[in-house]
Amino acid sequence: MKHVLKDTAAVASLLIFAVIVLLAVLAPVITPYRYDEIQEAPLLGPSAAYLFGTDEIGRDIFTRIVYAGRVSLLVGVCSTLIAMAFGISLGLISGYYGGKTDVLVSRFLDGLLAFPSIILALAVMAVLGPDIYNAMIAIGIVSIPVFARITRGSVLTVKTREFVEASRSMGAGDIRIMLREILPNCLSPILVQFSLTFASAVLIEAALSFLGLGVQPPTPSWGSMLNSGRSYLTQAPQYSLIAGAAVFLTVLCLNLLGDSLRDIFDPRETRKR
Amino acid sequence: MLQLILKKVAELLTVLLFVSLIVFFTFRLLPGDPAQMRLGLNPTPEALAALKAEMGLDKPLVVQYVDWIGHVLTGNLGKSALDDKSVVSLLAAKIPNTFELAIFGTAVALLLAVPAGVLASVYKHSWTDRLLRTVSLFGFSIPAYWLAVLLMLLLAYKFQLLPAGGFVPWSEDPWLHVKSLALPVVTVGIVNAAQVFRFLRAGMLEVIGQDYIRTARAKGISEFYVIFKHVARNALPGLITVIALNFSLLLSGMVVTEQIFAWPGLGWLMIQSILARDYDVVQGAVLVSALIIVIINLLGDLLNAALDPRIKYNG
Amino acid sequence: ACSSAGNSTAPSASKPADSGKAAETKPAETKPADSKPAEAPKAGGTLKVALNSEPTTLNPYIFPANNDRNVFLQVFNSLMEYDPKTLQPVPSLIKEAKASDDGLTYTLKVQEGVIFHNGKKLTANDIKYSLEKAMAPEASRTAALLKSIKEIKADNDTQLTVTLNNRDNLLLDSFIEVFVTPNDPSIDQAKSPVGTGPFKFVSWNRNEKVVLKKNDTYWKQGLPKLDGIEFMPVPDAEVKLLQLINGQVDFIDIVPTTKIEQVSNNANLQIAKMPEEAAIQDHFLLFNTTKAPFNNVKFRQAVNYALDREKMKKALFGNFVVRASAIPEKHESYNPDSPKYAKDVEKAKALLKESGYNGEKLGMVYLKLDMMYEIVAQITEQSLKDAGISIDMKGLEVAQWTDSVYQKKAFDMAITGITPKPNPVDMLNHAYGKINGGAIQWSNQAWYDNLLKVSQMSPSDGKKALFDLQKQVLDESPAIIVGGLVQLPALSKKVQGFVPNPQSKFYFEAVTKQ
Amino acid sequence: MNEPLLKVEQLTIGYASKRERVDILKNIGFTVGHGETLGIVGESGCGKSLTSLAVMGLLADPLKVQAGAIRYGDTDLAALSKKQMNRFRGKQISMIFQEPMTSLNPVFTIGDQIGEAIRTHLDTPKAEVEGQVADLLKLVGIPSPEKRIRDYPHQLSGGMRQRAMIAMALSCRPKLLIADEPTTALDVTIQAQILGLLHDIRQKTNMSMMFITHDLGVLSQMADRIIVMYGGRIVETADMRSLFEQPLHPYTQGLWKAIPGKSQAKQRLYNIPGTVPDPRDKTPGCRFASRCPHAELSCRESEPPLLPAAAEHEVACFLYAEKGGGRYEGAAAQS
Amino acid sequence: MKELLLKAENISKHFPVKESMLRKSKSKVHALDKVNLSIYREEIVGVVGESGCGKSTLARVICRLIEPTEGSIEFDGVRLEQLGKKQMRDMRRHMQLVFQDPFSSLNPRKKVRQIIAEPLDIYSVGTRSERNKRVDELLEVVGLSAGHAERYPHEFSGGQRQRIGIARALALKPKLLICDEPVSALDVSVQAQILNLLQDLQQQFGLSYMFIAHGLDVIRHISDRIAVMYLGKLVEMGTSDAIFNRPKHPYTQALISAIPVPDPVRRQVAVALAGEIPSPIDPPSGCRFHTRCPFAADTCRTVEPELRVGGDGHSVACHLAEL
Numbered sequence A: 001m002k003h004v005l006k007d008t009a010a011v012a013s014l015l016i017f018a019v020i021v022l023l024a025v026l027a028p029v030i031t032p033y034r035y036d037e038i039q040e041a042p043l044l045g046p047s048a049a050y051l052f053g054t055d056e057i058g059r060d061i062f063t064r065i066v067y068a069g070r071v072s073l074l075v076g077v078c079s080t081l082i083a084m085a086f087g088i089s090l091g092l093i094s095g096y097y098g099g100k101t102d103v104l105v106s107r108f109l110d111g112l113l114a115f116p117s118i119i120l121a122l123a124v125m126a127v128l129g130p131d132i133y134n135a136m137i138a139i140g141i142v143s144i145p146v147f148a149r150i151t152r153g154s155v156l157t158v159k160t161r162e163f164v165e166a167s168r169s170m171g172a173g174d175i176r177i178m179l180r181e182i183l184p185n186c187l188s189p190i191l192v193q194f195s196l197t198f199a200s201a202v203l204i205e206a207a208l209s210f211l212g213l214g215v216q217p218p219t220p221s222w223g224s225m226l227n228s229g230r231s232y233l234t235q236a237p238q239y240s241l242i243a244g245a246a247v248f249l250t251v252l253c254l255n256l257l258g259d260s261l262r263d264i265f266d267p268r269e270t271r272k273r
Numbered sequence B: 001m002l003q004l005i006l007k008k009v010a011e012l013l014t015v016l017l018f019v020s021l022i023v024f025f026t027f028r029l030l031p032g033d034p035a036q037m038r039l040g041l042n043p044t045p046e047a048l049a050a051l052k053a054e055m056g057l058d059k060p061l062v063v064q065y066v067d068w069i070g071h072v073l074t075g076n077l078g079k080s081a082l083d084d085k086s087v088v089s090l091l092a093a094k095i096p097n098t099f100e101l102a103i104f105g106t107a108v109a110l111l112l113a114v115p116a117g118v119l120a121s122v123y124k125h126s127w128t129d130r131l132l133r134t135v136s137l138f139g140f141s142i143p144a145y146w147l148a149v150l151l152m153l154l155l156a157y158k159f160q161l162l163p164a165g166g167f168v169p170w171s172e173d174p175w176l177h178v179k180s181l182a183l184p185v186v187t188v189g190i191v192n193a194a195q196v197f198r199f200l201r202a203g204m205l206e207v208i209g210q211d212y213i214r215t216a217r218a219k220g221i222s223e224f225y226v227i228f229k230h231v232a233r234n235a236l237p238g239l240i241t242v243i244a245l246n247f248s249l250l251l252s253g254m255v256v257t258e259q260i261f262a263w264p265g266l267g268w269l270m271i272q273s274i275l276a277r278d279y280d281v282v283q284g285a286v287l288v289s290a291l292i293i294v295i296i297n298l299l300g301d302l303l304n305a306a307l308d309p310r311i312k313y314n315g
Numbered sequence C: 001a002c003s004s005a006g007n008s009t010a011p012s013a014s015k016p017a018d019s020g021k022a023a024e025t026k027p028a029e030t031k032p033a034d035s036k037p038a039e040a041p042k043a044g045g046t047l048k049v050a051l052n053s054e055p056t057t058l059n060p061y062i063f064p065a066n067n068d069r070n071v072f073l074q075v076f077n078s079l080m081e082y083d084p085k086t087l088q089p090v091p092s093l094i095k096e097a098k099a100s101d102d103g104l105t106y107t108l109k110v111q112e113g114v115i116f117h118n119g120k121k122l123t124a125n126d127i128k129y130s131l132e133k134a135m136a137p138e139a140s141r142t143a144a145l146l147k148s149i150k151e152i153k154a155d156n157d158t159q160l161t162v163t164l165n166n167r168d169n170l171l172l173d174s175f176i177e178v179f180v181t182p183n184d185p186s187i188d189q190a191k192s193p194v195g196t197g198p199f200k201f202v203s204w205n206r207n208e209k210v211v212l213k214k215n216d217t218y219w220k221q222g223l224p225k226l227d228g229i230e231f232m233p234v235p236d237a238e239v240k241l242l243q244l245i246n247g248q249v250d251f252i253d254i255v256p257t258t259k260i261e262q263v264s265n266n267a268n269l270q271i272a273k274m275p276e277e278a279a280i281q282d283h284f285l286l287f288n289t290t291k292a293p294f295n296n297v298k299f300r301q302a303v304n305y306a307l308d309r310e311k312m313k314k315a316l317f318g319n320f321v322v323r324a325s326a327i328p329e330k331h332e333s334y335n336p337d338s339p340k341y342a343k344d345v346e347k348a349k350a351l352l353k354e355s356g357y358n359g360e361k362l363g364m365v366y367l368k369l370d371m372m373y374e375i376v377a378q379i380t381e382q383s384l385k386d387a388g389i390s391i392d393m394k395g396l397e398v399a400q401w402t403d404s405v406y407q408k409k410a411f412d413m414a415i416t417g418i419t420p421k422p423n424p425v426d427m428l429n430h431a432y433g434k435i436n437g438g439a440i441q442w443s444n445q446a447w448y449d450n451l452l453k454v455s456q457m458s459p460s461d462g463k464k465a466l467f468d469l470q471k472q473v474l475d476e477s478p479a480i481i482v483g484g485l486v487q488l489p490a491l492s493k494k495v496q497g498f499v500p501n502p503q504s505k506f507y508f509e510a511v512t513k514q
Numbered sequence D: 001m002n003e004p005l006l007k008v009e010q011l012t013i014g015y016a017s018k019r020e021r022v023d024i025l026k027n028i029g030f031t032v033g034h035g036e037t038l039g040i041v042g043e044s045g046c047g048k049s050l051t052s053l054a055v056m057g058l059l060a061d062p063l064k065v066q067a068g069a070i071r072y073g074d075t076d077l078a079a080l081s082k083k084q085m086n087r088f089r090g091k092q093i094s095m096i097f098q099e100p101m102t103s104l105n106p107v108f109t110i111g112d113q114i115g116e117a118i119r120t121h122l123d124t125p126k127a128e129v130e131g132q133v134a135d136l137l138k139l140v141g142i143p144s145p146e147k148r149i150r151d152y153p154h155q156l157s158g159g160m161r162q163r164a165m166i167a168m169a170l171s172c173r174p175k176l177l178i179a180d181e182p183t184t185a186l187d188v189t190i191q192a193q194i195l196g197l198l199h200d201i202r203q204k205t206n207m208s209m210m211f212i213t214h215d216l217g218v219l220s221q222m223a224d225r226i227i228v229m230y231g232g233r234i235v236e237t238a239d240m241r242s243l244f245e246q247p248l249h250p251y252t253q254g255l256w257k258a259i260p261g262k263s264q265a266k267q268r269l270y271n272i273p274g275t276v277p278d279p280r281d282k283t284p285g286c287r288f289a290s291r292c293p294h295a296e297l298s299c300r301e302s303e304p305p306l307l308p309a310a311a312e313h314e315v316a317c318f319l320y321a322e323k324g325g326g327r328y329e330g331a332a333a334q335s
Numbered sequence E: 001m002k003e004l005l006l007k008a009e010n011i012s013k014h015f016p017v018k019e020s021m022l023r024k025s026k027s028k029v030h031a032l033d034k035v036n037l038s039i040y041r042e043e044i045v046g047v048v049g050e051s052g053c054g055k056s057t058l059a060r061v062i063c064r065l066i067e068p069t070e071g072s073i074e075f076d077g078v079r080l081e082q083l084g085k086k087q088m089r090d091m092r093r094h095m096q097l098v099f100q101d102p103f104s105s106l107n108p109r110k111k112v113r114q115i116i117a118e119p120l121d122i123y124s125v126g127t128r129s130e131r132n133k134r135v136d137e138l139l140e141v142v143g144l145s146a147g148h149a150e151r152y153p154h155e156f157s158g159g160q161r162q163r164i165g166i167a168r169a170l171a172l173k174p175k176l177l178i179c180d181e182p183v184s185a186l187d188v189s190v191q192a193q194i195l196n197l198l199q200d201l202q203q204q205f206g207l208s209y210m211f212i213a214h215g216l217d218v219i220r221h222i223s224d225r226i227a228v229m230y231l232g233k234l235v236e237m238g239t240s241d242a243i244f245n246r247p248k249h250p251y252t253q254a255l256i257s258a259i260p261v262p263d264p265v266r267r268q269v270a271v272a273l274a275g276e277i278p279s280p281i282d283p284p285s286g287c288r289f290h291t292r293c294p295f296a297a298d299t300c301r302t303v304e305p306e307l308r309v310g311g312d313g314h315s316v317a318c319h320l321a322e323l
């Protein structure tokens, strides 16, 4: 973390992201209305009463954007955590044991990867029914292979390091070696991937909501607002622009963060510092 | 090489087996079925049962799966529940369209990303690099469908330069075809350029840091030569892998793009068939698209293997 | 219903040209400049029509979605058609239909000089075949409508006799839904339909287009005027509109409601507006009346009072008809004494209290066809919330909808849209009768029987009965008319002669394009 | 004595970050005469490789020549642009690297890689390049060179690769060859082969050489003159023989004594306590003071300059300081 | 003679080669071929040989980190190959490894305390505070201070890290310490520190060492007896003195003469052996050294020499060597 602070882009993105998170967390406090409260008229322009105007049903866009942030961020975090939990386990197992286990797990992951991801998410959502929790699961499943591959990759390098053999020579069991010796040393690329997957999860959620399969109305999510808003691009351009900007900014921050994390964790880069 | 291919084919079949299992059983779990969809709102239970029996939907799932796989192995992917068209003919009609988008999209992406990637890695940490990285991050972070809508609004509505989606077959009007291709291709290209750029830059930097590049420089050959011979040749496999990977992501990520641009490709067909519970088409489409994806990645691997003198396969 | 029954006993042997002329002379509410047929008589050209989604099938007997209809409508003719002005059935392939005095026997005269696209001449046998197809159990759209038919007999090539089980004033209305195909089961109507319509089927490329070309031997003289039609699916409503603005297409099936004004202001475009009484499509709220609290009439009335229909109208830029009744207020069969359910939250709350509803969360699903459905569903939800009903809402795509609402009946409340035929019996039947996927489980069999009997009554008795039936359903509110759904197509000004028909049916035979 | 081939003067190499400037090498000065082999020895991280890379103009990114000159004939290499430097690199001066496994480009044949410098610097006709490369391979003792030309690096063993590297370095008959630990990664018997090869070549071509190693045994066989580096400074320089017989600097002495082979088996070895200072460590005084058994107060106050202590022998240590004099005297007696 | 601690007989280890991608080919890496080795209590046995000759493999086989293809190992009177997985793990307490690379043999994410306490944790030795005390003791023993326990490995120099590795190996009070090139990665002066430390520990705790190195000077310095390996075979074994002063195998002789001696006077480069080391995948027939042996005769090319033991325990595997 110390290194992150040295990087201006990283600091800026961290700050902006913190603000976004804060806004989302404090939504009930800072928003003037309920997110599903219908105001006087639809598609009003920005005004003092309605910072970004009102949406197609006459709800305050500002309020909805802030609440949508809650949903989108929650879906992002939870689905990434789900993906991480499964991905890391699979990656650890296949990388550590190798052989047939590895082949089987890898082919399964290839299968998931070869499956068009939106279609996969769509299928999962359709089976489970559209709601926010199922969206998390669906997006989580879609993102499993990335984590699994990255984990497997670093396990393969870490497991050849001598300290792993040292641990085994001292009598440590497989589980202990995997969790105590190998995993901690695979964390940096995983951490980098966390922010990148978080970013892409926000995008997939938006795409799912865009296809009408994400969060259900009247609960707002950035994706669904983006989708509704673009119908009024000529009448109320701020609607879609704001929603798009929210997604874009969040994803940008996360990507920037991931980028500088990558730089920091890159052994070649650190050696010079 | 032959053995490598055999091994890869075996891998490919395993992957497809997984895909077939996933696609078959997930979609059977969806509420609704093709018989219901075909009969509309208010079918009598008898009519429904009869149609289900006719379509073989009354058999146990495992039997249905085995039946289906049996057909698939003989190259018969079944037929659409909507209009009885063979799935193969449907796919044959749609895949070229998707491929067209993906190929030109990739071409646009490469055109943008390769020069940028080379520049950024050669002038690492310079302002050029920083600028390019920032721009690429923007491309990386923008939701593709939103970009699509913005582009369309700008180019199709404001300036009326290009058609707003729609598909004109080449055989009908080549020029219009190209015009209708432009917007989706640019959308797809921009988003992918960002990714290719980032991979390429990282790959080039990795190679530039290698000992043998130092050796090359120690010979006093020009920097241009070092970059375009020694670095490029070693960064190429990475680039090929990324292109293959991206191409396959493109194929499967085309769902939203095709819907928006009304581009009759594989993604749209899949969505349409899912909504209509057209099992055979969904299954066939997913399986074939997985096959294409796996094959493209395989081709990438083989190409890399052929390019890499270290890998010598006897066989 | 009674008036149509009256009409049908003496069908004006209207010449085919008439219906064409009727379409030409007064395209409702289009600007006067368009209605100069003299200026564009010879125009050919291909009309490009963008549809929300492409047809799932071209089979005129079995088709799942209303949207499917507009393509095969060009390929087939039905036995009768609506006059778009009077909304009464007028002859089409049946030149004349004569009912016996007891109303149990109809003698049908077949239109002469009609040739199928495959060159075969239309005979009574083809009509018999088509009628029987439409009566088959799997023809879910028509089978129920033709229940009263006992027997069909082809007397000779040009005449048939249809005997009924009971009197049915709506038989000719029902004939509007019966399309005529050759008496030849080997033709695959779903893929490559053969009919008698103004356009012949040429090709259908999934997700690209359906191509139709002019039927040169069309039996209506001088028609069709276009050389052909291409139907293109464009799933994205915005893009579809952009294509119309750009001139890529000439006609789009639905203008996004919020864009109606924008389109009206565009000098190159027009909107095919319809009088309100013709716009008999409704947003419709179903209850699962087998369950509490929906089995309690007070609860249902509370919902009806809670609905903020004015707000919906506002959100839909006025393109929404505020009404709680299935029959439009201007309709002669509308009962002015039936409750109007103007928004009254206090009353709703009181009724809720009486019903014993104690705030448990209730599910509400809505059919997710387009943005309008979503807007109406959301305002409905808000209205109910304001009245103190707590709701958990979900949008369902068609397959899920069919499965969970119609098949499994696993829902609490459900919002959808209905498009009845423009006769009051069908309006009531569509909403409250068994027709709506059988989803209504309102157990008042007597009401239903009475409704079915209306078409067997004399006009005045029928009207009285309709008044009672109307009041009864509005009082009981076994399901709720949320309001009138307005879906309008838009077209380029280059296109002339389009007359909007009820039920969102598009007839293009008389249309010209410059 | 005539002009040396290479003359490094007051060379300081370091990097400047936003906060500080770190000098890793400071005030390095040495010469390499014609036909002479200069050995550079020192602990890992003392700056041996940096010195050689600086001469080649191949310093990696943040590192820069901060001060000083590298004179090759009349030219100051440190002042040249990249392009100008290319005329010297590979032609006048060439280099063999430590890691034969990673220093060859895996995707080109060794023939191609060896021929590259020839094609760049000499105007040998294209057709003859291959023959020259084969000759070079033969020179470095690779059997059947005509076939080996078409081999890729992975097809060669470590020793063979190092030979290929040497062939590459010799391809334009450079005047100065820099060998940066060319045998560290090799086995003893192979190392002996490579050292023998370099020995022969040097004798045949009268080439000058900078030979970097941390193995004193290797050094004794290869070097004419030796500089000993410690912590980015030159602490001692002398001709090989006198350095081995009479090391002056306490660090050099410690180094000599720590070699296991010399002392009696099973006896305790001499060792220098403590560790090498970090280049960022800015404590004044002699870099070795904290580990030096003879360190005095003065050693911690200022850095001893490198001054002559005997004939052909310079040392940077106050032990040999004579007040006011410009040189360390009587050093030989001390050790 | 001292008591026998370890006796490895006829140890072979062949690794399958993944030569072709589809099926495992029949060719194998002959990493170890019929190696016999014994170590007595409180003895230091040095093992030398060129890179890839199987030294590390031998070390791993001995503590059964990998299973030998054939052969038997007796440790402290127990036949290791007869032990179950669990029993073997208990056995391993008595033989610990010190690794070559001080940078990769310590987990960079753990504090020194955790690293040294790891074997104690695994075998649940004592209470937490006892373990902590033991760690402090061990640090002291290897010449570090207890204050170092809370730091991470990257804060230490190579020599210090090697000390940490040694402390970890000593934690369970093993009888045998297998040192796989413990000083190869270190500078001369640091190497001396570690060698001294290892010697001190051996005397202090009465340890036995199997000490692997490729530097002959180091081996000579520390070992009581020396085993010379070439391409998976043990070619010569004898006391340190015997090996260095009376080497019998031509390879050993070459090895010794190839050492660059830091002697400014005797300055000639001895090219001891020509040729490259053959691949262990298809080792030469007969005597594996015959391809490089200056004295190779016809029998050497066909008949594999046995390891013959001479009177003083000096054994050699060469047809031509006299005992």
Ligand SMILES: Nc1ncnc2c1ncn2[C@@H]1O[C@H](COP(=O)(O)OP(=O)(O)OP(=O)(O)O)[C@@H](O)[C@H]1O
Binding pocket: A272, D015, D024, D042, D043, D044, D045, D046, D047, D048, D049, D050, D051, D060, D061, D062, D063, D214, D279
């Ligand atoms: N790019 C760099 N940035 C910062 N410091 C560096 C860089 N490269 C090397 N150094 C530092 O410079 C010092 C000298 O490095 P150099 O490679 O010259 O050592 P060496 O004497 O060759 O050591 P070895 O024997 O290990 O090869 C080291 O302390 C190293 O950490």
Ligand SMILES: Nc1ncnc2c1ncn2[C@@H]1O[C@H](COP(=O)(O)OP(=O)(O)OP(=O)(O)O)[C@@H](O)[C@H]1O
Binding pocket: E015, E016, E029, E030, E031, E049, E050, E051, E052, E053, E054, E055, E056, E057, E058, E214, E280
């Ligand atoms: N897990 C393995 N799979 C396949 N081959 C192996 C494996 N481990 C070692 N080998 C091979 O066995 C042979 C002996 O290896 P080993 O590591 O024992 O050599 P070494 O004498 O320790 O060499 P070094 O001095 O380089 O450490 C080598 O050829 C090596 O490639």
Ligand SMILES: [Mg+2]
Binding pocket: D048, D049, D050, D180
């Ligand atoms: Mg170095």
Ligand SMILES: [Mg+2]
Binding pocket: E055, E056, E057, E180
């Ligand atoms: Mg080893």
